Amino acid sequence: MSYFSDIYKGIKTLLTGMSVTGKYFVTSRKGAITQQYPDNRDTLQMFERFRGEVIMPHTDDNEHRCTGCQKCEIACPNGTIEIIWDRGIDEATGKKKKKIDQFVYHLSMCTMCGLCIDVCPHDAIKWGQNFENSVYDRSTLTRVLNKPGSTLMQGVED
Amino acid sequence: MPLRITENIHNWLFSVMPEGVASLVEMTLIAVVYLTIFAVAGLFLVLLERRVAAWFQLRIGPNRVGPQGLLQTMADAIKLLTKELTGTEKADKFLYNLAPYFVIISALMALAVIPFSAEFHAFDINIGIFFLIAISSIGVIGILLGGWSSNNKYALIGAMRSGVQTISYELSVGLSLLTMVVITGSLQLSEIIEVQKSGWLILQGHIPAAIAFMVFMISGTAETNRAPFDMVEAESELGAGFHTEYSGMKFAYFFLAEFINMFIISAIAATVFFGGWLSPFGITESIPELGVFWFLLKTMALVFLMMWFRWTFPRLRVDQLLTLEWKYLLPINLVNLVLMALLVWLNLTLRL
Ligand code: SF4
Ligand code: SF4
Numbered sequence: 265m266s267y268f269s270d271i272y273k274g275i276k277t278l279l280t281g282m283s284v285t286g287k288y289f290v291t292s293r294k295g296a297i298t299q300q301y302p303d304n305r306d307t308l309q310m311f312e313r314f315r316g317e318v319i320m321p322h323t324d325d326n327e328h329r330c331t332g333c334q335k336c337e338i339a340c341p342n343g344t345i346e347i348i349w350d351r352g353i354d355e356a357t358g359k360k361k362k363k364i365d366q367f368v369y370h371l372s373m374c375t376m377c378g379l380c381i382d383v384c385p386h387d388a389i390k391w392g393q394n395f396e397n398s399v400y401d402r403s404t405l406t407r408v409l410n411k412p413g414s415t416l417m418q419g420v421e422d
Numbered sequence: 423m424p425l426r427i428t429e430n431i432h433n434w435l436f437s438v439m440p441e442g443v444a445s446l447v448e449m450t451l452i453a454v455v456y457l458t459i460f461a462v463a464g465l466f467l468v469l470l471e472r473r474v475a476a477w478f479q480l481r482i483g484p485n486r487v488g489p490q491g492l493l494q495t496m497a498d499a500i501k502l503l504t505k506e507l508t509g510t511e512k513a514d515k516f517l518y519n520l521a522p523y524f525v526i527i528s529a530l531m532a533l534a535v536i537p538f539s540a541e542f543h544a545f546d547i548n549i550g551i552f553f554l555i556a557i558s559s560i561g562v563i564g565i566l567l568g569g570w571s572s573n574n575k576y577a578l579i580g581a582m583r584s585g586v587q588t589i590s591y592e593l594s595v596g597l598s599l600l601t602m603v604v605i606t607g608s609l610q611l612s613e614i615i616e617v618q619k620s621g622w623l624i625l626q627g628h629i630p631a632a633i634a635f636m637v638f639m640i641s642g643t644a645e646t647n648r649a650p651f652d653m654v655e656a657e658s659e660l661g662a663g664f665h666t667e668y669s670g671m672k673f674a675y676f677f678l679a680e681f682i683n684m685f686i687i688s689a690i691a692a693t694v695f696f697g698g699w700l701s702p703f704g705i706t707e708s709i710p711e712l713g714v715f716w717f718l719l720k721t722m723a724l725v726f727l728m729m730w731f732r733w734t735f736p737r738l739r740v741d742q743l744l745t746l747e748w749k750y751l752l753p754i755n756l757v758n759l760v761l762m763a764l765l766v767w768l769n770l771t772l773r774l
Pocket of ligand 2: 384
């Protein structure tokens with residue numbers, strides 16, 4: 265008897281599948297995920313979880329949150345991040361303290377794995393949405409993420 | 423109108439040259455017309471498939487070349503024409519080159535017996551359905567030849583699978599059409615349409631006809647080697663299957679033939695089950711020119727159904743494919759045939 269119930273089940277599941285795709289077909293004009301890229305360059309918004317490149321956000325006062333702890337440099341499987349650090353005098357306490365001089369990021373070696381961002385204890389780096397990374401000279405893919413003259417934001421280390 | 427144009431050409435041809443030559447010229451002209459239909463329909467169907475596939479997958483599809491991408495396949499065909507024709511070493515060159523023509527000529531011959539409208543019907547033989555079934559199995563020889571002669575294991579496996587598949591599903595296609603022939607009492611396609619003036623066959627034969635239609639669509643999809651029955655060219659396992667080694671225009675022949683076969687299967691279904699070029703309830707009976715329109719409308723609806731299958735269902739395994747045919751479709755079909763015979767015998771068919 266399972267012969268007939270098999271046929272019934274088969275047809276039913278096939279029709280269920282077809283109704284799902286049929287719904288997509290009818291509504292596809294509105295929900296199309298294809299981007300007409302060079303045409304809509306001005307309005308194109310990448311989605312939130314997009315991994316374009318690693319960036320270091322700065323505030324308006326040119327302050328960043330990176331303490332130079334080098335955890336990201338250790339975490340990176342490709343040696344993409346190189347932190348050139350220095351020791352400076354902390355004005356508040358007068359003690360010697362580590363700070364970053366240059367946060368060097370080789371975009372050409374990055375696999376967008378996200379380990380550096382996960383490991384950073386101060387949320388100093390995050391994902392950027394830029395995806396137009398083609399250049400004529402690969403040396404331009406090596407970037408210094410902290411802006412010149414930037415300082416550590418107060419209270420990050422507390 | 424179409425009748426008078428062809429009649430005029432016919433008379434003119436026979437008036438300017440001797441009879442034998444004139445009929446030869448006429449045949450050539452008809453062949454050229456059908457070749458044009460073949461190419462245009464093939465290219466149009468490829469484009470349609472790509473757009474429909476895109477919509478099923480929430481994409482947009484080709485929309486750059488020409489308005490709404492209408493010239494995209496044209497551009498693709500020109501690209502394929504300019505490509506180098508490569509081949510494998512130790513391939514059987516003669517059979518290798520012959521194979522695409524087998525496929526394309528069988529598709530073309532099947533196209534000839536399809537009634538586009540009352541007048542637009544090149545070859546109305548009295549064994550129309552039989553001829554269609556017979557011709558559609560010749561195409562598989564081309565596939566087998568192509569797979570075997572290209573000296574490539576993937577092509578060979580693909581071709582063998584195609585042989586298995588076509589031999590099995592041929593039976594279901596034939597039997598489901600036979601079920602409908604029980605009502606019509608004729609194999610001639612124009613006669614079959616004549617019978618449907620008192621209700622489309624799918625209504626006349628109600629339950630068994632609906633079952634026969636389902637079986638025909640399933641086995642027809644399998645006959646054309648389209649997904650979910652596309653083990654023949656299963657991309658993930660076999661490269662491109664039997665046409666792995668073909669390039670350029672020879673590849674395009676296989677590709678076009680596949681789409682024309684889909685059109686032919688849909689056209690047969692439209693003719694046998696949905697009244698061919700007859701308008702629904704005879705609403706445009708006074709304008710016979712609309713016959714082509716209704717025929718194409720019905721065929722395109724069925725073509726769409728086949729595309730819907732393709733972009734919904736996952737590919738079957740070979741053993742599942744054979745189980746489906748030999749354990750399900752064939753017994754159902756045989757019982758259905760007896761049921762239909764009983765129906766006709768007891769006069770239980772519905773007639774308007
Ligand atoms: S995303 Fe991965 S590869 Fe790129 S810099 Fe961070 S850790 Fe290195
Ligand atoms: S980015 Fe984060 S993990 Fe890397 S050095 Fe700066 S604070 Fe440490």
